[in-house]
Amino acid sequence: GTRLKGKVCVVTGVGSLIGIGRASAIQFAHEGAQHLYLMDLDGTNLPALKSTIAQKYPDVKVTVIQVDAADEAAISGVCKQALREEGRLDVFFANAGIATQLPLESSSAEVFMNTLRVNTLSCFLALKYASEAMMETNPSRGKEHSGGSIIMTASVAGIRAGAGSVDYSASKAAVNNMAQTGALQLTRTDVRVNSICPGLIHTGMTDTLFQSARRRNSESKIGQLNPLGRYALAQEIANVATFLASDQSSYVNGQNWAVDGGLSCS
Ligand code: NAD
Numbered sequence: 001g002t003r004l005k006g007k008v009c010v011v012t013g014v015g016s017l018i019g020i021g022r023a024s025a026i027q028f029a030h031e032g033a034q035h036l037y038l039m040d041l042d043g044t045n046l047p048a049l050k051s052t053i054a055q056k057y058p059d060v061k062v063t064v065i066q067v068d069a070a071d072e073a074a075i076s077g078v079c080k081q082a083l084r085e086e087g088r089l090d091v092f093f094a095n096a097g098i099a100t101q102l103p104l105e106s107s108s109a110e111v112f113m114n115t116l117r118v119n120t121l122s123c124f125l126a127l128k129y130a131s132e133a134m135m136e137t138n139p140s141r142g143k144e145h146s147g148g149s150i151i152m153t154a155s156v157a158g159i160r161a162g163a164g165s166v167d168y169s170a171s172k173a174a175v176n177n178m179a180q181t182g183a184l185q186l187t188r189t190d191v192r193v194n195s196i197c198p199g200l201i202h203t204g205m206t207d208t209l210f211q212s213a214r215r216r217n218s219e220s221k222i223g224q225l226n227p228l229g230r231y232a233l234a235q236e237i238a239n240v241a242t243f244l245a246s247d248q249s250s251y252v253n254g255q256n257w258a259v260d261g262g263l264s265c266s
Contacts, residue, residue, distance in 0.1 A: 003246040004031035008086045010078055010130065012069040012122065013096030013153075014049060015040030016204035020153060021095045022049060023238035028091075029053045031242055035061040035086050037078050040096065041068050069096035069122040076125070079133040088137045091245040092130035094123045095153040099168050099205050112167045119171035120178070123152045127182045127193065134191045147190030151244045152179055153237075154195040156260045163199075163263075172197075176256040183254030192253040194244050199260025200231045227262030 009028050014021035022045075025038050036053070040046060043066035050062045063081075067074040082089040097119045100111055127150055134148030157164030158172025179195035186193060200223055202210050213219045223231035240259050243249050258264045 001031040003242065003248065004028055004033040004091070007033050007090040007245065008035045008037075008082050008088050009033050009091035009093065009245065010037040010039065010082065010089070010126075011093040011095060012039045012126070014038040014064075015042040015045050017045055018207070018234060019203045019205070020198065020201065020234045020237045020241070021093075023234040024093060024095065024241045025049065026053060026056075027235075027238045027242045028245065029057040029060045029062075031246070033060055033091075035063070035082070037063045037065065037082060039065045039067050039069060039074075039078065041066070068118075069094065070117045070125065072125055075122070076129040079129040083133050083137060089130060089133040089148065091149050091151070092126045093151045093153075093241055093245065094126035095151075095241075096122055097153060097171075097205075100165055102165050102167070104166055107165065107167055112170075115167035115171045116174070119168070120174045123175050123178055126150060126152070127178060131182070131186055131189065131191050131193075135189050148192070149245050149249070150179075150182065150191065150193045151241055152193075152195040154179070154197045154256060156197050156199050156258055156264045158195075159197055159256065159258060159264050179256060180254045192244075192249070194249075194252060194255045194257060196237060196240055196244070197256055197258045197260060197264070198232070198237050199226065199258070199263040201234055201237060202231055203234050223261075225266075226260075227266050230261070232259070232261065 011025045014025045046064040050064045154175040155172040157169040158176045179193050182193040
């Protein structure tokens with residue numbers, strides 16, 4: 001594909017082998033991205049991801065960075081690095097996140113603040129520094145081109161109660177609002193901001209649930225209450241992230257896109 005041809009993209013949270021970030025990074029490469037800056041706190045799988053992409057998509061430049069997505073210097077740094085090396089930044093997919101799944105009685109102020117830091121502050125930093133970089137080099141180029149796309153991974157837990165712990169849900173509700181408020185603050189800059197709200201996806205984050213269901217031979221039961229009758233795979237979120245990253249979504253702005261099989265309206 002060529003949907004991301006020439007685009008310089010940052011993706012955070014790419015380290016998990018079955019995660020949304022990795023699937024998105026590979027699809028961004030498949031769609032012809034020019035340079036991918038791929039970040040994760042856990043460096044274990046980063047070199048292999050880099051060589052996987054290099055082998056399959058030799059024209060795509062890949063830089064992997066082991067870093068905390070809530071580290072201000074790291075996020076402002078990668079945006080500056082993109083400007084320095086490529087002269088532009090087109091896409092920032094702030095996807096890194098954690099879920100504690102702790103019930104209220106075992107939660108704490110410390111847990112709450114850490115979830116807010118990783119899930120919410122990371123998106124704020126992406127919004128602030130990526131929009132700054134995008135505005136510096138991507139002046140409005142007319143209606144068929146977007147000046148930049150900032151995408152945040154929120155959750156259905158951020159749309160309605162019942163899908164996550166208090167800390168997680170609050171952190172994701174804030175991300176959804178930030179995508180909207182951010183879009184308004186960037187009025188007339190041609191930088192778009194949207195969030196994706198996945199339902200239940202089999203990734204590193206939810207793997208324990210799937211493993212234990214598998215042991216009980218009940219894996220297919222997971223997701224039965226979903227209107228589509230099943231859970232999703234990371235690729236199905238990556239497909240939406242790719243669309244939002246591309247100019248095909250040039251008039252999609254300030255939206256919280258539930259990609260949940262219909263769960264949030266059931
Ligand atoms: P995952 O655990 O497979 O991937 C998350 C990645 O983020 C991991 O590689 C992890 O190392 C990384 N990460 C964690 N903290 C980080 C930090 N501080 N800095 C940088 N990287 C960090 O899970 P996933 O499901 O692919 O998660 C991606 C996003 O999707 C998260 O924001 C998550 O909240 C969201 N989400 C997931 C589901 C689901 O059902 N899996 C549902 C809704 C939303």
